[in-house]
Amino acid sequence: MKKIILADDDFLVRSYLSQLVDWEANGYMLAGVAQDGEQALELAEKLKPDIVIADIDMPVMNGIALLQKLKEKRNPARVVMLSCHDDFEYVKEAMRIGADEYLLKDAVTPEKLLQTLKEIAPAESDAAAEDTKELTEEQERKQLLQLLEGTVLSCESIAPDAVIAVRLTEYEETMAYQPVEQRELFYHSFRQTCEGAGRNLEEVRCVHVRGGLFAVLCQFHAGMSRQSQQLALRETASSLVQEADRHFAIAVKVGVSDAAEYSTDTSVCWSGAKDALEHAFYQPGSIFYAWQCGKMGNMLPRAAEEFLKEAEELAAHRDSAEIKTMLAAALESFSQEQTRESLVAGWLHSADRKLGVETRPMPKRFSDLREIVQVYPTVCEEMLPDVGQYSKGVADTIRFIQEHYRENISLTDAANAVHLTTTYLSFVFHKETDITFSEYLQSCRINHAKELLERTNERVREIGALVGYNDNRHFSRIFKKTTGMTPQEYRKEWRK
Template identity: 25%
Template sequence: MQISRQEDQMISVMIADDETLARVGLKTMVPWEKYGFNLVAEAENGKVAMDLALQLKPDIIITDIKMPLLNGVELISALRERLKETKFIVLSSYGDFDYVKEAMRIGAEDYILKLEMEPEPFVELLNKVKGKIEAERSRHEEERADEWYKRRNLPALREKLFQDLLFSYYINEEEVRVQFDYLDINLHAENLVCLLVRVENRELYEKYGVDDRYVLTYGVTNIIEEILQNYPPAYVTSTNTMEFAIIHSIGAGSETETKHAVEKLAAHVEGALKTFLNFKCRIGISEPCSRLRELKTAYRQASTALDQGFSELKRTIHHYQRQFDASLTVGFEEEFKQIEKAFHVLDGEMLTEAFDQFVRKIDDSRFNKSEESLRGSCWSLTFMVTVWEKEFTGEDLDRTAPLSSLEQLRTLDDFRNWILELKDKVISLLHNIDDGNNIVARAKKYMLEHYDKDISLKTVSQQLNISPNYLSSLFKRTTNENFIDFLIQARIEQARYLLKNSGSKIYEIGMKVGYPDAYYFSKIFKKVTGLTPQEYRSLQK
């Protein structure tokens, strides 16, 4: 039998009752099609009802509670696991209360007393069940569409998430965990290590056209992904031209075991790229970390490890050395921090000074430099700028110049001029940010400068001459973050710095970051970091 589109969109109904008059009464009581229902079958006993239900899969089954062969309760019990989307309405008499109660317990939507059945309340019940069915259908459609979108865009969505982890200013770990679940990423926040794979013989890459370069990048990523299947959980993302970051959770183990495991993975990747693509590569390895927000630091450590090992021509795998003599290789950690802070509060003067300091370090003869380390730092700067502009303007940074020229830089003058050109571009963009973002930026700047004081939404809004409610709403809308969460994060970040780099007592540090109550400071610090201040300080030693 062919079913029309209109019938297919209707809610299909089957009636099961051993009394002929009852079935006839139900069929003639209401104009079914008028209300969007299609009567597809009727059954005179429970056995026939079950056979028809399995064949037709109706949306609603209206069943008598007492029937031959199978009663209503038995019918519902037999069908509820096989027809999960079918809804049941029970017909009963006054003496059937125990049966009705059992039917409701195992999944019936509602029941009707035969002797009291009237068209209006009956239609009302049908429409209620119909609404539930349509809502479930709509939800299932949305879930299918979402699943289709996820499958189609999974690589791009994962790459975006991992690049946010490596380059974004602020990471909400709870939100990241939600994204992990959605994108089927099984990455544990314990013994997280970043390996940075950098291809050395880039001339092989540069001889290809744009389309072929994309295919080549995909090929490298695919080879690494195949290898990572033997080292779960681990994921790879492209971070630069012929540069790939691997995020690997090694699990529990001693320092020696961890080092051996990550070196084994690095050697496997290096060997495969040499065998299949004739690519020579060097791999930098970070220290292990235990929080997702620390992956940004881990990425920088892996990049620094490559810089630290630049002069070691015979070695291709380099571990980050915390005690490395910083005078041997130029580093821009403080400049990155200042630029991040300037981006966060939209401070043009601070941004200009940070970029200028970047250039002064390049010009400083006390520092050894390499073309590769400078290019890596400039790419990190590029990602920071891109993420910042996307956050505040909703647009991606124009990649025509100076970004597209980065691969052509060869001399110190080239790098200096590129950074100065990027600075001018960023300062120009800074002037175009709308007033709403400027208000939030001024609020952030005030909090970062006065976090050690007793400040609140009210005091900050007074400084800006706006209402607390407006500031709260604008802050949430602009940053997708609550005012108080930002303030807490700013205070705890400074507390972490002081715990790590000063000898002040814990209660003194609490006072310095705006928490005069030592107990409350410890409570907030542990809520944010998972550790007490004392535990955190002990881990830094």
Template identity: 25%
Template structure:
């Protein structure tokens, strides 16, 4: 329960608020009150309330002075300003100090509770996001390479880790130690490079200024390099790669394989550069087991330009559905443009994607499906693929088959899950909609409902609610002329800024950018016609 504290010099207001609300029943804990800011500070330091409600005009230390002190000493405390003065200057100053809301007297207990629930919801969301992005440097770098974190969240996480992350340009490189084949002949595990080679490589990479490294495995180390001059960055990386290969060979007798991505602009360019480096690494791995003549016959070198966003494909497996398939296939069609389907590489790429998605399904879906049989069934469909259309048909079947697996986990609780989804679709516009509300409707405990829903669907109830609201917001942005604050209210958010920030985190665009970019009706019809042909 959130702890609430009240500061107001009018004793009747303090007594009414304290006595007229059943705090525990409403999900709050009333932890104290005071008649002015000076007397309130010791109580605040002792109790550390989650939400502080304070009047503006008080003796000794007024509400704005108290707010200023609390914001400096306890920035995590949310503050609601109360005032009987309908004065814009007070409101301006309060907002500059970072208060959560500004409420005029007189107000009812129902008004206050509604305000407290709204602030409580924001606290919960901030805690969820903070927990989700409680990064270590290694996790942050992995998410940047995987394209799993937005720019604002990456900058915030880097600041918390004291990392100077921002720069105009970025490039990535994958350094792979190739262990000698005669090592550990009796072991069934992959051979490991000598320990001193790992230390030597780490030392070499740490000498590179303006760079970050993390170990993806014992044999693979990722370098993220930042700078302001692309030509200079390429020159430094060329020199580093040549020097590292030479020193590893001389010191340990080991061959070092280096895969490079191009220099890209902006933080999100790290992901694009990493995709290129991964693609390059895959070809080098193939080259180790095939002769040059075989490789010439096996793949078309121009196919190295084919880049598929694996993190996007995994996300679609977990959260996508049949209604989103046409648009997703359109994305894949653009990515696969230029593929030589007569080459062995095309089959290799599709098989690699299949293995990764099946493994993801195995780890994430709880139903007891036989993944080996599913994989065998899918792989029999690979060799006949000879065109982009057939490749897209295969990927469509791949997702449908794995979604069948996902749905098996939901079948046991199908009625419960359907009831929850239907209730959310009907009530998504209610700002105070919570897990407790939903659990009362379906008559199961909140903890059991949360666990069951996540295991059956692959997403949390909060994620489903947010996705439902964002989908409706997209429809309204495309089909109406409503202003952003109006759409925010219609989909369950009273705070326009919070809605806009969340919309950008989900879609990568602000509401206005999404509206400007919106698909034309002709394009939507083309997508539908293409889907019907599949």
């Protein structure tokens, strides 16, 4: 019979874990209980346990120090660390030192505890199984992914009736660039949390699909009505969102499949869950149910296609008014048809390329897309709205400035280009536009500089040269006088 020592400074936790399972019936003996690491170390030297279950954060001597002492004394006991969700750095250190496993306190169930004990210290008859534990875990993950893909129809560990798709909304910012070891610790803890959220379900399995996407496979209790099934799924989804925020301080979006007519086809449930999740692009909220959401649009709307067809020609004619009109129609069609995010992303890439805008990443929300595409009209928008309202000489001068503002041009250059005297052009330009030639030239340059600061990572000096200012100090001074901020301050403020 395997001997176990339990160490935790919280009396309620010690009592709960002491009574969580029938130790003897499962081949274990709870040989001792300690309230800190120092007591646990004394018991370990005296009782020679096979397993030590210790809280990672205890007074006098914490779990990390206890683990180090056990290793120094060459104590062969297997060590399981108990942790809270905010103990990641401690957990990482414990696993580095040599802890065999760790459990999240909030997610410990009798089944989870016994399974963990069996894996780290199997009975003698199970010795061969220990050698294949990692392979078995990987096989289960492979089976679950195959269930989702539809390449297999059953799995030994669960018979799913519904699937919940969970996406970390800030995955790229929080986890994508973390060390592999830390990501794996997070995935392990997050899966435990997801599985613990399904308290009203018969069985739950969570699998990391890719990036920030997880699948939670749910099996209902026998005989549950459709209404009861949906209620259980609602409670599980709500718990997932709350637990992710409370324990990991991360936001998630959740798509929940319906199970009323899917029988054993898990891939159909998975498709339904992902479809429901896609509505998060258009709608506020964190949870989206397949039985409430409509179908996603699988084709690019006609208005969006028309915009792409006409974009280059409209830009060449500097027709900002028509661009605004067609752009509004394209965006409205996306919203009405709930077009798939991947199709909208392809449309954005094509539109950027056709209008000469540096390619931008796809935003996470449709409202943000509405904001970033407003750059399209400004690409060809004229500083003075409708040149048709001015005399030919002034209209030609406006076009001359817009085409040559990057160069070292002057009023004389413009006068020569439009075949007017310098004095007359200065007079008539100011009379018709209410601003001087120099003021319009400066505004044109600063407006384009603002666009470059917003859309590119070019250095300020290079941007100044691109809009006609070869003297960087002069450019910065004029920019601040016009906008109230230096170029660096403007870029920082705009990207907040």
